[in-house]
Amino acid sequence: MTTSLPVPEGARWILHITITAAQAAKVKWNKQLDMLRPIAGYDEATQTWSAHIGALNLAGLGVLQTMFDTARTYGTEVRLAPVPVPEWWRGSVFTSDSEIAALLRAQADEGRPLGHLPLA
Template sequence: MTSPQPLPEGASWILQITITSAQAAKAQWNEQLDKLRPIAGYDEATQTWSAHVGALNLAGLGTLQTLFDTARAYGTEVRLAPVPVPKSWRGPVFTGDSEIAALIRTQADAGRPLGHLPLA
């Protein structure tokens, strides 16, 4: 998986959530499907689920909670990345100057030594 590109300050974006399903016996696999299917789309080629969140409102937090509960129960891997708003998106969006954008930028910079500038 490629690293997300930094978004320009003030840009609109949504949170892309990618879930890698854990291998499991049929009964456990079906339990994962039951939890993920209502909130995420499945890409058979990459064997990953994906969901998007544009606000940390009740629906957005519910999606995140379900994904992290599923990860804890079944050993799935959940990754979060800010992405530009797709043309087909009709929901709320985050803006680059919000507190959540600052947190995402900080997390993306976590591996960078203090005082080193990010590569643009």
């Protein structure tokens, strides 16, 4: 899993989740489609699946779990990136003071010794 830097302090955002499509024979490709099609959109140009969540509720956790299960099954990678709320988004949103923002901020703090908390 990789993450990008969080959005600015005070911003409202959603989590953009992408997974690289695994190259597979037709039967395995169709199984991958069956797992991801209900929750994600496919971009043929980048060969990635993507989904968005704005809350760590049952539905959001289900999307994350499916993406991670698919990545594990097909040997691909999940990427998480906080993005500003698009105009078309009608669901819940995260804020910079949410727990997931703190988690993303900590994961983006490269060079920090394991177990050390970032300085505020």
